[in-house]
Amino acid sequence: MTPAGALLTARDLRKAYGPTHALDGAEFSIHAGEIVAVMGPSGSGKSTLLHCLAGIVTPDSGTILYNGRELSAMSDAERSALRRTEFGFVFQFGQLVPELTCVENVALPLRLTGAGRKAAERTALGWMERLEVDDLKGKRPGEVSGGQGQRVAIARALVSGPRLIFADEPTGALDSLNGERVMELLTEAARSTNAAVVLVTHETRVAAYSDREIVVRDGRSRDMERAI
Amino acid sequence: MSIGHTLLGLLESGPRHGYDLKRAFDEKFGHDKPLHYGQVYSTMSRLLKNGLVEVDGIEAGDGPERKRYAITEAGITDVGAWLATPEKPEPYLSSTLYTKVVLALLTGRDAADLLDTQRAEHLRMMRVLTDRKRRGDLADQLICDHALFHLEADLRWLELTAARLDKLGKAVGA
Numbered sequence: 001m002t003p004a005g006a007l008l009t010a011r012d013l014r015k016a017y018g019p020t021h022a023l024d025g026a027e028f029s030i031h032a033g034e035i036v037a038v039m040g041p042s043g044s045g046k047s048t049l050l051h052c053l054a055g056i057v058t059p060d061s062g063t064i065l066y067n068g069r070e071l072s073a074m075s076d077a078e079r080s081a082l083r084r085t086e087f088g089f090v091f092q093f094g095q096l097v098p099e100l101t102c103v104e105n106v107a108l109p110l111r112l113t114g115a116g117r118k119a120a121e122r123t124a125l126g127w128m129e130r131l132e133v134d135d136l137k138g139k140r141p142g143e144v145s146g147g148q149g150q151r152v153a154i155a156r157a158l159v160s161g162p163r164l165i166f167a168d169e170p171t172g173a174l175d176s177l178n179g180e181r182v183m184e185l186l187t188e189a190a191r192s193t194n195a196a197v198v199l200v201t202h203e204t205r206v207a208a209y210s211d212r213e214i215v216v217r218d219g220r221s222r223d224m225e226r227a228i
Numbered sequence: 229m230s231i232g233h234t235l236l237g238l239l240e241s242g243p244r245h246g247y248d249l250k251r252a253f254d255e256k257f258g259h260d261k262p263l264h265y266g267q268v269y270s271t272m273s274r275l276l277k278n279g280l281v282e283v284d285g286i287e288a289g290d291g292p293e294r295k296r297y298a299i300t301e302a303g304i305t306d307v308g309a310w311l312a313t314p315e316k317p318e319p320y321l322s323s324t325l326y327t328k329v330v331l332a333l334l335t336g337r338d339a340a341d342l343l344d345t346q347r348a349e350h351l352r353m354m355r356v357l358t359d360r361k362r363r364g365d366l367a368d369q370l371i372c373d374h375a376l377f378h379l380e381a382d383l384r385w386l387e388l389t390a391a392r393l394d395k396l397g398k399a400v401g402a
Contacts, residue, residue, distance in 0.1 A: 041391065
């Protein structure tokens with residue numbers, strides 16, 4: 001059964017890499033505007049779960065419904081379009097294009113969907129202001145700090161108005177203070193646009209920014225809200 | 229926390245009435261537990277008896293008379309000594325949680341489930357504190373951070389114990 005009104009649901013996901021069962025019957029659901037933390041020890045399958053939910057990896061079996069549509073029934077082109085227009089991504093590091101300036105990086109998702117440079121960069125700069133990095137617009141990723149780069153990446157994840165943001169250890173490479181500021185800005189921006197966030201983290205202080213958490217162990221998930 | 233030392237410390241900047249002391253304490257340290265007037269007055273009479281404060285003046289009013297207290301030299305020395313003495317780290321060696329986990333193992337109950345439920349409860353409290361921190365001023369942020377780091381340490385213990393349940397079961401003879 002699909003939880004009523006869920007934006008994304010996954011049922012009985014299985015994925016093996018050789019003899020290793022990365023996912024072994026994992027379940028997941030998220031509603032619009034909700035922030036859900038995916039927690040679990042290293043190697044538990046949480047990143048594989050995120051990659052399956054985002055349509056980056058195809059599970060061996062199981063179903064993933066986004067807005068009522070089965071992800072595996074879509075063509076590669078349809079899934080790519082979905083990732084460009086409906087999803088936003090924030091990873092631990094290495095996600096900005098080093099040759100482009102920060103504002104060009106943020107504007108990139110809009111440019112890829114056909115927006116003109118001026119309009120795309122104007123929108124991009126608006127998001128950079130909200131993430132307090134507009135003064136870095138002309139700099140390249142190599143010239144900014146880890147915390148600043150992560151804020152630029154969040155601005156890029158939000159620029160196309162995604163309904164769902166996938167964040168994989170977004171503060172993993174940052175110190176406590178920078179990590180907290182990044183989480184504050186990410187969750188504030190997501191809440192103000194009613195975007196849902198799937199937040200993969202092993203840090204409980206980061207997970208505390210979510211509305212609820214699921215725990216992944218040995219490829220199986222447990223919804224802690226429903227467990228209590 | 230030593231209320232006596234805290235009130236003494238607040239008096240160092242100048243004499244105050246009992247009511248002012250309570251207000252200053254509540255504002256700075258009493259976020260969850262404001263002081264009762266009774267606590268202030270019983271603490272002040274103890275400090276007075278021990279020569280750490282003195283009565284600086286008495287105002288007569290409609291109600292009971294209002295004493296104004298000032299810190300003495302002995303009081304200043306006492307505050308200095310308290311601040312310079314490190315607090316005893318609390319190692320929580322007799323943890324209720326450890327007892328519960330072992331009992332669950334010994335009685336064939338689901339110890340992993342117990343740990344997961346506790347974990348969710350800890351995280352729920354961390355959410356409340358994170359939200360309070362977000363809305364609060366710097367004092368609120370520091371107070372919440374202190375609590376958050378302690379809860380985080382508990383959670384690390386819960387994780388580690390969950391990963392060692394099989395071993396623990398064998399060790400306690402379950």
